[in-house]
Amino acid sequence: MRAFNAINGLVVPMDRSNVDTDAIIPKQFLKSIRRTGFGPNLFDAWRYLDEGQPEQDNSQRPLNPDFVLNQARYQGAEILLARKNFGCGSSREHAPWALEDFGIRALIAPSYADIFFNNCFKNGLLPIVLPETVVEGLFQEVLSQVGYRLHIDLLQQRVVTPSGVTHEFAVEEFRKYCLLNGLDEIGLTLRHADQIRAYEATRAHQEPWIFGVNS
Amino acid sequence: MTPLTLYEKLWRAHVVRQESDGTALIYIDRHLVHEVTSPQAFEGLRLAGRPLWRKNSILATADHNTPTTQQTVIADPVSRLQVATLDENCARYGLTEFPMGDPRQGIVHVIGPEQGATLPGMTVVCGDSHTSTHGAFAALAFGIGTSEVEHVMATQTLVARPSKTMRVLVEGQLSLGVTAKDVALAIIAHIGTAGGTGHAIEFAGAAIRGLSMEGRMTLCNMAIEAGARAGMVAVDQTTLDYLRDRPFAPRGQQWELAQTYWRTLCSDEGAVFDRQVALEAGAIEPLVTWGTSPEMVVSVGSRVPDPALEADPTRREGMLRALSYMGLTANMPITDIQIDKVFIGSCTNSRLEDLRAAAAILKGRRIAANIKLALAVPGSGLVKRAAEAEGLDHIFTAAGFEWRNPGCSMCLGMNDDRLSAGERCASTSNRNFEGRQGTGGRTHLVSPQMAAAAAVAGHFVDVRDYQKSCKST
Numbered sequence A: 001m002r003a004f005n006a007i008n009g010l011v012v013p014m015d016r017s018n019v020d021t022d023a024i025i026p027k028q029f030l031k032s033i034r035r036t037g038f039g040p041n042l043f044d045a046w047r048y049l050d051e052g053q054p055e056q057d058n059s060q061r062p063l064n065p066d067f068v069l070n071q072a073r074y075q076g077a078e079i080l081l082a083r084k085n086f087g088c089g090s091s092r093e094h095a096p097w098a099l100e101d102f103g104i105r106a107l108i109a110p111s112y113a114d115i116f117f118n119n120c121f122k123n124g125l126l127p128i129v130l131p132e133t134v135v136e137g138l139f140q141e142v143l144s145q146v147g148y149r150l151h152i153d154l155l156q157q158r159v160v161t162p163s164g165v166t167h168e169f170a171v172e173e174f175r176k177y178c179l180l181n182g183l184d185e186i187g188l189t190l191r192h193a194d195q196i197r198a199y200e201a202t203r204a205h206q207e208p209w210i211f212g213v214n215s
Numbered sequence B: 001m002t003p004l005t006l007y008e009k010l011w012r013a014h015v016v017r018q019e020s021d022g023t024a025l026i027y028i029d030r031h032l033v034h035e036v037t038s039p040q041a042f043e044g045l046r047l048a049g050r051p052l053w054r055k056n057s058i059l060a061t062a063d064h065n066t067p068t069t070q071q072t073v074i075a076d077p078v079s080r081l082q083v084a085t086l087d088e089n090c091a092r093y094g095l096t097e098f099p100m101g102d103p104r105q106g107i108v109h110v111i112g113p114e115q116g117a118t119l120p121g122m123t124v125v126c127g128d129s130h131t132s133t134h135g136a137f138a139a140l141a142f143g144i145g146t147s148e149v150e151h152v153m154a155t156q157t158l159v160a161r162p163s164k165t166m167r168v169l170v171e172g173q174l175s176l177g178v179t180a181k182d183v184a185l186a187i188i189a190h191i192g193t194a195g196g197t198g199h200a201i202e203f204a205g206a207a208i209r210g211l212s213m214e215g216r217m218t219l220c221n222m223a224i225e226a227g228a229r230a231g232m233v234a235v236d237q238t239t240l241d242y243l244r245d246r247p248f249a250p251r252g253q254q255w256e257l258a259q260t261y262w263r264t265l266c267s268d269e270g271a272v273f274d275r276q277v278a279l280e281a282g283a284i285e286p287l288v289t290w291g292t293s294p295e296m297v298v299s300v301g302s303r304v305p306d307p308a309l310e311a312d313p314t315r316r317e318g319m320l321r322a323l324s325y326m327g328l329t330a331n332m333p334i335t336d337i338q339i340d341k342v343f344i345g346s347c348t349n350s351r352l353e354d355l356r357a358a359a360a361i362l363k364g365r366r367i368a369a370n371i372k373l374a375l376a377v378p379g380s381g382l383v384k385r386a387a388e389a390e391g392l393d394h395i396f397t398a399a400g401f402e403w404r405n406p407g408c409s410m411c412l413g414m415n416d417d418r419l420s421a422g423e424r425c426a427s428t429s430n431r432n433f434e435g436r437q438g439t440g441g442r443t444h445l446v447s448p449q450m451a452a453a454a455a456v457a458g459h460f461v462d463v464r465d466y467q468k469s470c471k472s473t
């Protein structure tokens, strides 16, 4: 998992509440054998004018010019500013996979659906909760300023606006630790890599055939 | 020293690190990989930029999606991609893979032991619940999910908690016509499909010691159907004889060292199990499942159970639902059940011994007119070749069976081998769940010889009648 420390990222506003995971990544894309590659199909039904299919060449598809992700000023966005209950509906982990693959690193919203919220942390995404009034203020700023960026500092647990206004946010200590260090369960286990190696050395001595020594 | 169970010995030998919360980091010796549950794990590894911890722990093969006909290119693009992805991943990481077309390719749980890649004293995992099969070699073997597959690839370990232990003792001798499959079904009937939940089962007793390695694999394979993630059998001479000279098995001096250690892999005298169950081998008859769970099973000579006689309302409800799905009526004799298709295969019963047993029944006979399709699907390319060397393929085809290429096939129908809605199948596989072999398909689990006899009769019959007549002719 990619570590999250601090970013100074371009913000894209998703001005709707209750955005569900089916909207984030429609069901036909779940057939995939991959955990990556969902980026081009993020918000597929809103982003394109036709109906997307897996394995399709998305560069040939007609874009919906009205959809916010298609607007030139938001290209390269890393922060998704959203409304309440973002990520509701199906538990599909493909939703954070798609956001991550698209290039989103952090989300800011007044609230998220539980499962989606958890899934974000497992995939290196930081979902930040800020009060509804603060989020409303950020929406106004991002809509009025092209190239609007926010500075997000996980260690300090704060969001800083271009004008220097600071908003603090809460995050569970263990999650913060994992995210800061880019640790998923595998990462946590790998902290014991030396112990695993020492164990292997002992076993290799006792049962060399397990380690591919045949005669 | 406190006497230990086999499970405890295996567990202790693999603890890398004990945590205070009761979990432990367990070392994984052998990782078997197939195309369905591995792609996202490989992808995850790549995304995180992590190396694979120990390449030579992995043996990979494509089995679930592979066609069993002569077809060399998979027609369904989604299946084809899944198989191609495995090939690519194995090539990228330099893993040992038996891809489609390789003479050693086959069902992952058949090829592991066949290659000697499964050895006593190992921990064996695979993203597949029937990994319990490998416990037949006194290995600690269990199925894992895709995120755990990735965890093993990256760390060679798993975070786990020890299971409770259960010993299933089968004393006495099996009668003629009764196989390991019947023993497995009898145990499930006895303890229920959740009976082994949270436990690792050790199968022991004279009847188990009397089984071949193939039979022990059949038994351990179905431990998961009894709710246990792992099943196992202690090492004895049969185990050693099977493993000697297999490609991945140790040789020479290593072999001597290995077998000295392996002989200690049994439960100590006086070891305490959390639960103990005993069955008398002589009382087990050839069995046939009638419902949609492996515990819904009766002997071939009896009748479909009557839900009206079931006192427990939840169970009664379950029986009614199963009878309606299966298109059966209460109290009808099992031998009156007409079948449409026959499937001899799957990781439960697709080894040489299984094919021989079925062929012994089919020799000089033909399948009944009402059988639309009878499939014999060897578990691996090597099983197929060995069977052909004995002429078994001719017996199958002369009887009207189709002799296919190895794979999971109609066990779950991810390839083209499927039941159509309403079709009834005598199957040597392990799951009779609704829709398992095809939407609306009806599965009856039986042993290979019972499947062969049913194919000949067109309905279920007591294979012992056929075996008697085999003898007299």
Ligand code: SF4
Residues within 6 Å of the ligand: B063, B064, B107, B108, B109, B128, B130, B346, B347, B348, B407, B408, B409, B411, B412, B429, B430
């Ligand atoms: S044969 Fe059936 S049970 Fe065995 S691995 Fe294949 S699909 Fe699973």
